[in-house]
Amino acid sequence: MDIVNTKFLLGSLAVLLFVLLLTSSKYPLAETSEARYAEISREMLVSGDFLHPQLLGIYHYHKPPMTYWITVAGYKLFGVNEFGSRFFLQIAVICQVVLVFLLGKLLYNDKRVGVLSALTYLAFPIVLISSRNLTTDAYLTTFIMASVFFWLKHFKTGNPLYLYAFFIAMAASIVTKGPVSLIFIISFVVLFRYYHKVGLKLTWNHVLGFLMFLLLASGWFIYLILEDSKLLDYFVVDQLAHRISSDSFNRGKPFWFYIPVVLGLLLPWVLLLIFRNKKVLKEFEIQTSDKALLMASVLVFVVFSLFKTKLLMYLLPMFWMLALLIGHQLTRISKLNVKVLINVVLGITLLVALVPILLSWLKPNFIASSGILRALVLAVILLASVVAYVFRNALQTKLVLQFMVFIVSTLAMAQVVLMQNPHLSNSVKPMLAKINELDQSRNDKDTILVYDYLLSSAPFYSNLKTITLHYDHNTSERDLQFQHSEEWKNGLVDLKNENDVFRLAPMCANGNTYMLVRRKKPIAEEFSFLNKSFSHHIDYPNWILYYN
Incomplete structure (x- = not known):
């Protein structure tokens, strides 16, 4: 019985979607990245301002707004909760699997290759991780894959509608994570043309499509830069150049960082090559499309290895190419x-x-x-x-x-x-649930103090005013250059500023004030009055909750 067919893939996707949705709300938001995206989206929904992302009341322009917009749509459909924040992540992963199948059919003219490639893609741990954690990566990968699919459809059919769809999807990828998406798209397109020995013939559709791409991709950036010219330097230097060349946000890693990571994520395929390399390589049939996929993957890998800033999920948009390579060879091995x-x-x-x-x-x-x-x-x-x-x-x-x-x-x-x-x-949901239990009679003075850490999920789970007490931790050091008023002081206290410290005494005396302190970063001795201001505390695995 052979079930490697389209019907089996559709049935598998239905089962997978059910499992993904069923499990997406059963665990709390992870600090720091997921909670940050979820909270920015919540504040966007509350404020109604969809162009100026804010985190705990302070403008946060680290990423373009596409992920926040999608998450807000989830909140409007299902409420402000874990399920609402992650719903469209699951849809994005399903779309990626479908796109891998369609790309397999397009590249190899073989549904079987498409099915095996799609299932291979699903089995990559990095894909499952992206569905469990709200960040830009799943959405970015979906738009990158969609743009490549539309480009290939135009390449094979000549239909200009696919060309316009390509430019729209590519613009969406930039509004998701900036110009980094172009590395993946251009690498594949250029190498595919090179190995297929096809030159570029420009038409008016290319010109109009490119102009549409520029407008859609740059609109948000231009709007903000016209409001505040400092944002041009911020986007180009701080968010692009520094992430490439410096230890931005303490994410600097050595050149070889991705080598063991990718080898681990390619299990079990790597083991087959290691232990049966001669017999396996003899069975490989390298076609022109394989060369384009392989060299595009190598190029992307080298480029991201050269970048100083590295995270596991940065390479997620490369794995659809590897899945297609593996899926094609699976139809040929013994x-x-x-x-x-x-x-x-x-x-x-x-x-x-x-x-x-x-x-x-x-x-x-x-x-x-x-x-x-x-x-x-x-x-x-x-x-x-x-x-x-x-x-x-x-x-x-x-x-x-x-x-x-x-x-x-x-x-x-x-x-x-x-x-x-x-x-x-690193979730704090149990602590916030305890605060909600203790805080039965709420008023405007109810406050959560967080010592030297940016705890984005505190207002998400409690809906209470949250104040970050900054001392020396990098997460609690906020970028204030784009604030146009002093309102940010309502959510941030600089412990190295005497006037700010003076404001804390009456807050701590309030019976409806709570303080959260990480166990691995106790309060500095000079600020010991903070924890002494509270009569009770509860120990958690990673945190201590103080209250009166």
């Missing part, structure tokens, strides 16, 4: 190598299932076990075993089904572990 892949996928699936249980035994203070977790582990083992036995003679089918078991089990395990161990994502 039965023996398919068996090796099946065993490796099965082994990784069982490892994913067993690691949380082992950690709960070895490090019970780090991760808590439960009956739900143990039952889920047994279900994963049983399901993987049933697939291995029932489809023992249908290797391609068994490989595809083991992929699905791996994907669904990984999502389910991650959801259960994060739900029962919120400290693993």
Whole structure:
């Protein structure tokens, strides 16, 4: 029985969407990135200002607004909660899988390549991670893939509508994360033309499409720069040049940082190449499209390795190209190598299932076990075993089904572990729930003080006024150059400023003031009056909550 077909892919996507949506609200917002995007979007919804993103009342222009706009749409549909903040992330991932399938069909004229590439893409851990954590990366990747798809459709059909769609999608990628998206798009387009030996023939549609792209991509930036000319230098130097050449936001990494990261994310394919490299390479059939995908991936990898600032998710928009390469070769490798892949996928699936249980035994203070977790582990083992036995003679089918078991089990395990161990994502939701419980009679003076840390999820979960007490931590040092009034002082206190410190005494004396302090960053001795102002405290794994 061969199930490697479009119907199976559609059924898999339906199951996946159900699991993604079901699990997207079962764990709290992670600090700092996810909580920051969620809170900026909440403040945008409350203020009605969709052009000037704010974080805790201070303008925050680190990223263009597309992610915030999409998240606000989620809030309007489902309310201000985890599900609303992450809903469109799940839709974005499903769109990416569909686009991989369509790109596979376009590049290789083979639905089977499209199906295998789509399932391969889904099985990449980095793709599942992007669906669990609200950042720009999932949306950026979707727009990049859409632009490449529309460009290929225009390349093959000549229909100008696809060309305009290409420019619109490319503009959307820039309004999501800036011009960095062009690295992925241009790398593929140029190398695809080079290897297919096709030159560029400009038409009026190209000119009009490009002008439309410029207008859509630059509109938000130009509007803000016309309001405040300092933003031109901020966008070009601080947010672009410094991220490339300096240790921006303490994210500087060595050149080789991405090498072990990508090798780990390419499991189990890397193991097949390492241990069976000669036999596997003999089976490879490198077509022109493979060369374009491979060299574009290498070029992107080298460029991002040269950048000083590095994060895991920066390379997410590269993995659709790798998925297509792998999917194409999966249709050609021998039965023996398919068996090796099946065993490796099965082994990784069982490892994913067993690691949380082992950690709960070895490090019970780090991760808590439960009956739900143990039952889920047994279900994963049983399901993987049933697939291995029932489809023992249908290797391609068994490989595809083991992929699905791996994907669904990984999502389910991650959801259960994060739900029962919120400290693993540095979440403060349990503390905020306690504050909501203590703060029954609310008034305008109710305040949460956060010592030397930018805690974006505090107002998200409590809806209380949140004041950051800045001392020397990089997250609590806010950029105030674009503030046009003194209102920012309502949410930020500089502990090195005596006048600001003087304002704290009456706040701490208020019975409806709460203070959060990270355990690994105790209050400096010179400000010990802060915690002494509170009569009670509760210890959490990563934080201490003070209250009266």
